[in-house]
Amino acid sequence: MSDTRIGFGLYGAGLVAPFHAKALQASSKAKLVAVAGRSPDKVGKLTAEFGCRGYASLEEMLADPAVQVVNILTPNDLHFDAVIACAKAGRHVLVEKPPAVTLRETDAMAQACREAGVKLGVVLQCRVRQPIQAMKAAIAQGRFGRIYHADAFMKWYRAEDYYLMNPWRSSRRAGAGVTVQHAFHYIDLLQYLVGPVQRVTARMSNLAHPRVELEDTLLALVDYANGAQGVVEASTALWPGTDLRIEINGENGTAIMVGEHMEVWKFKEERPEDEGIRQLGDASQATGATGPAALGFQDHQVVIDDMVDAIREGRDPCIPVESVRPTLEWALAMYLSAKEGTAVTLPLVDEDAVW
């Protein structure tokens, strides 16, 4: 029987690459064809473990006709050039989060992919978690009534070594910092569920990583356009690191996801399906709280399989880059608020003022 799986190539062979490789290995729709990166050792390790081809550059990998989709796994400020190169080469793209470090680049990459007729999806895999999908559906059905609060609490821990492993991890311009790097997933969940955001007031500090010039802690107050309010607390300073919490409180119900598990699901009007929804997610699955390797690959696999379906069905991927732009705008507004010590109202008029 012929192999109908779509060929994927990974660009970047660092910490997140094995999660993509394992997801591709487990997929029945996609297969790992090649890895490209500037470190021969890291590329060699992956090609040996996963039985794929290795390339020294993105350009070389793009010359391989078996690579139909490229997953971009380089530091955040390098995503843009790579996406443009893939679009020019007619390849679909899954780019790791955040898609770019500026709104200007995000818009330009979206346009380049549209014009080239290729798909551009973002790896914000927490969106596909079952509890989040259940919250999204309940919000669409109006089950919460008026939403009063939508909060994210990310009390994680990363040792200072993590930030010193590679220069980009401690460079604000390269897209590092707890807000745009780690908390980006959870800011995105709030944006996806309850956004858009109207106004934000943020405070940033460095509590536990003195050799790094970045915020390791974010505290923010949020006003959503729909009248809800919320809090974002995110830190990588809080040893040993505990599971993330996403909380939605409305006039008629409350839902709380802890890690990837539905911890609380309670509505004034109970429905027959609610007991099943309360069981969603695996409470024992690590979700990054204690270290970068404390993570599963199953959510990545859902995003990868969806890209295959999107290509075959001629539709958008489940996390199109346009849907992530407001998340980046909100994150940048938090940097501006922290810098100026004032509330910032969106839309962000001058993104250069952030730096």
Ligand SMILES: NC(=O)c1ccc[n+]([C@@H]2O[C@H](COP(=O)([O-])OP(=O)(O)OC[C@H]3O[C@@H](n4cnc5c(N)ncnc54)[C@H](O)[C@@H]3O)[C@@H](O)[C@H]2O)c1
């Ligand atoms: N979705 C998730 O849960 C998740 C988790 C971790 C990281 N990420 C994202 O994945 C991306 C990579 O993160 P990581 O932790 O693997 O980083 P990393 O530093 O471990 O790996 C980055 C890779 O890019 C390569 N690289 C570095 N500088 C380069 C340059 N100038 N030119 C070409 N290649 C270069 C490195 O050699 C390495 O192979 C980031 O965008 C990050 O935000 C996402």
